[in-house]
Amino acid sequence: MSHRTKSTASSAAMKSKPWRFHRQPIVVYALLILGVVIVVVPLMWAASASFTPNHKVFEYAYPFSWRALLPVDFTLEAYDALFERGFGRAVGNTFFLAIATVIIGGGVNALAGFAFGRFEFRGKNALFLAIVLLTFMVPVDLTAIPRYILVNSFGWINTWQGLLIPGLANSLVIFLFRQFFAEIPQELIDAARVDGATWLRVLVSIILPISKPVLVAAALLMFISQWNAFFWPLLVAPTKDMRVVQVEISLAIGQYGTIWNELLAGSMIAAIVPILLVIPFQRYYVQAITGTGLE
Amino acid sequence: MRARQQIIPYLFLLPALLLLVVFNLMPTIATLFESMFVISLRSGERVFAGFANYNRIFNDPIFWKSLQVTVVFSLLVNPIQIVLALGLAVLINQRVTGIGVFRSIYLLPIALSLNVTAIVWGLMLDQNSGMVNGILLQLGIARQPFLHSVDQALWSIILIASWIGVPLWSLFILAGLQNIPPPVLEAAKIDGASAWQSFTKITLPLLRRVLAFVLVADTVANFLMFAPILLLTSGGPQLSTNLIMYETYRRGFLYGDLGASAAMLSVMLVIVFIIVGIELYALRGND
Numbered sequence: 001m002s003h004r005t006k007s008t009a010s011s012a013a014m015k016s017k018p019w020r021f022h023r024q025p026i027v028v029y030a031l032l033i034l035g036v037v038i039v040v041v042p043l044m045w046a047a048s049a050s051f052t053p054n055h056k057v058f059e060y061a062y063p064f065s066w067r068a069l070l071p072v073d074f075t076l077e078a079y080d081a082l083f084e085r086g087f088g089r090a091v092g093n094t095f096f097l098a099i100a101t102v103i104i105g106g107g108v109n110a111l112a113g114f115a116f117g118r119f120e121f122r123g124k125n126a127l128f129l130a131i132v133l134l135t136f137m138v139p140v141d142l143t144a145i146p147r148y149i150l151v152n153s154f155g156w157i158n159t160w161q162g163l164l165i166p167g168l169a170n171s172l173v174i175f176l177f178r179q180f181f182a183e184i185p186q187e188l189i190d191a192a193r194v195d196g197a198t199w200l201r202v203l204v205s206i207i208l209p210i211s212k213p214v215l216v217a218a219a220l221l222m223f224i225s226q227w228n229a230f231f232w233p234l235l236v237a238p239t240k241d242m243r244v245v246q247v248e249i250s251l252a253i254g255q256y257g258t259i260w261n262e263l264l265a266g267s268m269i270a271a272i273v274p275i276l277l278v279i280p281f282q283r284y285y286v287q288a289i290t291g292t293g294l295e
Numbered sequence: 296m297r298a299r300q301q302i303i304p305y306l307f308l309l310p311a312l313l314l315l316v317v318f319n320l321m322p323t324i325a326t327l328f329e330s331m332f333v334i335s336l337r338s339g340e341r342v343f344a345g346f347a348n349y350n351r352i353f354n355d356p357i358f359w360k361s362l363q364v365t366v367v368f369s370l371l372v373n374p375i376q377i378v379l380a381l382g383l384a385v386l387i388n389q390r391v392t393g394i395g396v397f398r399s400i401y402l403l404p405i406a407l408s409l410n411v412t413a414i415v416w417g418l419m420l421d422q423n424s425g426m427v428n429g430i431l432l433q434l435g436i437a438r439q440p441f442l443h444s445v446d447q448a449l450w451s452i453i454l455i456a457s458w459i460g461v462p463l464w465s466l467f468i469l470a471g472l473q474n475i476p477p478p479v480l481e482a483a484k485i486d487g488a489s490a491w492q493s494f495t496k497i498t499l500p501l502l503r504r505v506l507a508f509v510l511v512a513d514t515v516a517n518f519l520m521f522a523p524i525l526l527l528t529s530g531g532p533q534l535s536t537n538l539i540m541y542e543t544y545r546r547g548f549l550y551g552d553l554g555a556s557a558a559m560l561s562v563m564l565v566i567v568f569i570i571v572g573i574e575l576y577a578l579r580g581n582d
Contacts (some may be wrong), residue, residue, distance in 0.1 A: 028389050032397045035383065038458070039403055045426055046415040058421070064429035112311035119304035127308070131315065136511075137571045138323045141519050141540065142560050145547055146325030147318055169314035199303050228408035230522055235548065246410045253414065253526050260418060267411045274406035282402055289405070289463075290470040 043271070044069040050078055050264040057260040078261035087266060089241060090248040097163055097244060098226040102219045105168040109218065112169075113177020114203050118189070135171040141231050148235050162236045163244070167226065173218045176291055180214035181207065217288035220281055224274045245270045326564060329557035348558035358559065360534050361542040364449070365518065368538060372453045372517050376460045377510060381502075383461055384468035385494075401462045409459065413523035416455045417442065442527055445535045452536055455523050460516070464509045471505030472498070511574040515567055539563060 049057045051071035060068035115121075116128055140147075147166055156162030184207060192206045208215070230246040237243065243251075249266040278285050333344040352358040387398050404412065419426050420441040428438045441451045475498060483493040499506075521540040524530060530537030530545065539559065547556025 025391050028386065028391050031386055032391075032394075035386070036397065036400050039400055039462070041426075042415050042419050042458075043403065045419070049418075057418075058424035058429075061419075061426035062424035062429035063432045064426055068426060068429070108310045108314065111307040115304040115307035119307075121301060121304040124304075127312070133575075134315065134319055134323070136515075136575075137568055138319065138564065139515060139519055139567065140319065141521070142564050142567065143319070143322035143326050145553055145557050145560060146322040146329055149325070149329070149553075150317075150322065165314070166318040169311040169318070171315070174311060199307075224406065228410075230408060230410055246408055249414060250410055250522070250526055253417075263414060264418070267414045271407050271411045274408075275403060278402055278406040279399060282399055285402070285406075286466055286470075290467050 041069065046264050046271075047071075047268055050261055050268045051075060052261055053077065054259055054261045057264070078259075078265040081259075082262050082265050082269075085262075086240065087248060087269070090243045090245045091269060093242065094227055094244040094246075097160070098223045100160075100164055101167065101226040102222045104164070105170055105173065105222050106215070106218060108168050109170055109173040110177050110203070110208075112174045113179075114181050114207070116174065116178040117181030118184075131171050131174065140167075144231060144235055147232075151236055156236070158237050158239050158242045160242075163233055163242070167229070167232065170222060170225075173222060176214055176218050176221070176288060179291065180211060184210070213284060213287070216281055217284040217291070220277060220285045221288040224277060224285075227270075227274055323564070326557055327561050330554065330561040332557075333554040344554060348554040352555050352558050352562075355555075357534065357537070358542065361530075361537045361539050364535065364537055365539040368449060368453070368520070369514060369517055371449075372456055372460075373510065373514050375453065376457050376464060376513055376517075377506070379457065379461045380464035380509065381468055381506075383465040384472055387465065388469055388472045401465070404459045405463045405466070407459065409456075409522040410526060412459055413455055413526045416451075416458065417523075417527045420451055420454075443532060445533050448528055448532060448536045452520070452523050452528070452538075455527075456517060456520060460513065464513055467505055467509050467512075468502065471502045475501050507574055507577060511571055514570055518563070518567065518570075 045061060045068050048069055048071040049061075052059075052073050053075055054077075056073050060066075060072070116124065151157065151162045151166065154161070156165075188206055188210075189202055192202045197205070228246060229244070230250065233244045233247050234250065238247065245266070249263065249270055252263050252266055330348050331343060331345060333342050333347065383401070387394060387401065420428075422428070422438065422440045422443050425441070427441070431437070431439065440447060442448050479497060479501075480493055483497050488496065519540050520538050521544065524536055524538055524541040525544070528536040530541050540563075543556045543559045543563070546552045546559065
């Protein structure tokens, strides 16, 4: 065994390191482009088809031609019809819900992250461990039924409270804030405390102004997960006037499943909002996603 | 002064803790509790039933079939996603011109919901005139039924889940790769290690923690796979994609049998406890 390892090592060294990727940028680019095709082609087709008359949605897809990727028979009819069905209501609902989550949830989670990041108190580690365990061991979808029964007993079915409040406390966001706040230099805080500022004042006027990276990351994480949330809104707010975008497009499959261009138009609206947020802020978004997992 | 300070962190924690207790902790306990009751969504009547719900689901071939489909799905989708995510992470970790643009493009699926992905790929895989069949036609390959076939439906779900999952998990692995100090790899190079050797002997062991995290997070996420089933297959054809999360929804919310649904969810909770527990234990030992 050890003999074999040795001989591979020496022969590999002689063969001038065949696995060194960056000596072969063509292979790297070929693979990168393959990945781009897999990611981009479905999206280009879906976007183009959403701007196409319904009877032509599959025209260039089967058999495949490049025209499938461009809106060659451009029309806005799918979007017009979609908004006539009241899709705008769902878009408005989802924006409202996501923004409310960012503002209220941001406050709740920042306070908790501040407590964990800057204070020593009895039970701190036990509490933190409990939250970590609860988060990773109990995915929220698995406990949706009793949450539904509880929210129902509050009379919150088909209400904003029912959609919003159960998801406000977000432990991943608490972890993000905690990590960032813990790294702020103590002198900044001490100076303000000597001047007699309350802790809440320290948080609001000293810490938050220098916390832009974590605020952006947390806001993106909360906004996008609320925008993309599906299971809970499906259970708790199924009626027409309370529906969110993800629920609306899921019901569209059953209700007008063969009006493909409208189905795709709804999907593209559901897609474009998070994409427009992620692209300019991708550094923050990547940090928000990975920062919560690697602790 | 000192005593007052002691209260402040608890006050800051209070709103979040209260919400977590009411909407996360209590429902966790209640899931186990509800599984002992028979309840009706419509009438709201609720009768203690002991282990009757468990008896019912354990004697129900549909539940076992669903669990079996879920296990097969997990054994396929998780290794596939992790191997591809590792490959993608290594790929986007290459320092070639324009890599930033590629990284941005690979972020696109991550920003999308599973619903959008399921709708777009559902139409891409359409058995009559979807684009995938359109491309196969150009290649001279016969039309495939995909989501409408007992043999291909689960694979189609795996494809849809992986379109988001592979780039998502590759982000974690990329972060892990970037945490490896360059001198470590330089030293290996000087010692004459091939890139493949330094990858298997140095990089992979250093990624162990990240990979363990990804393995568990991926396993749990796929264990709860729901939206593509609801939107595309309703568990069919012939229950071949009837993943357990969809089965609990079907039982609880379509048939109104919340007791059986809660019993299934309790079984799932126990399975997740075990999966995550093993990981936490394993990671604890390493440090």
